[in-house]
Amino acid sequence: MNSYKGDVASHGQDRWLKPYYFVRAAFSVVWVVAALTVGRHSSSIAAVLLVGYPVWDAAANYVDASRNGGLAANPTQAFNVAVSLIVSLAVVLALAMDMNRVLYVFGAWAIFSGLLQLATAIRRWKTSGGQWAMILSGGxxxxxGAFFIAQAQTPAPFAIADIAGYTGFGAFYFLVSAIWLTVIQSRAKAA
Structure with missing residues (x-):
């Protein structure tokens, strides 16, 4: 069980994390909808979505770290920002080759960013609520990511819809964390 006591007044980080998690969930839902609709029918839009997702992740991690002491105080997020930006460039290069290479790049990124998200959630475990969902999400x-890498090595063609499920689960976990923090804050106010 999380040792977080629900003392919202002393944990301003939770006040930041709740809307942050809601925004991350909403962005992911919009990305999934775009990927499954226009992204399936337009390779140009699919390319923009595939490059844009790691750019968004880098920006979101940067903003979160900045709100919580800066990149120096949040090394897992600082590394995640760098990795996500490098991945966005790698996706551009992979798009010029073939879609299976894009899936391979996304797989490697999912592994690294997942482990970094896991480490961030473990670091926040005692100070913030909802981190159990972030731990599950990172894992x-x-x-x-390992599945994507294995799939990328098969001759089966890859499409943006293959990544949409992954992004959808991310949205689910961010939403669960945001709702968890909402419940914790409501209970603290009622007490």
């Missing part, structure tokens, strides 16, 4: 991301 599942790493497993999905």
């Amino acid at each position: 599942q991301s790493a497993v999905a």
Whole structure:
């Protein structure tokens, strides 16, 4: 069980994390919808979505770290920012080759970013609520990444819809964390 006591007044980080997690969930839902609709029918839009997702992740991690002491105080997020930006460039290069290479790049990124998310959630475990969902999300991301890498080595063609499920699970975990923090804050106010 999380040792977090629900003392919202002394944990301003939770006040930041709740809307942050809601925004991350909403962005992921919009990305999934775009990927499954226009991204499936337009290779140009699919390319923008595939490059844009790691750029968004880098920006989100940067903003979160900045709100919580800066990149120096949050080394896992600082590394995640760098990795996500490098991945966005790698996706651009992979798109010029073939879609299976894009899946391979996304797989490697899912492993690294998942492990970094896991480490961030463990670091926040005692100070913030909802981190159990972020731990699950990070672990599942790493497993999905390994699956993507294995899938990329098969001759089966890859499409953006293959990544949409991964992004959808990310949205689910961010939403669960945001709702968890909402419940904790409501209970603290009622007490």
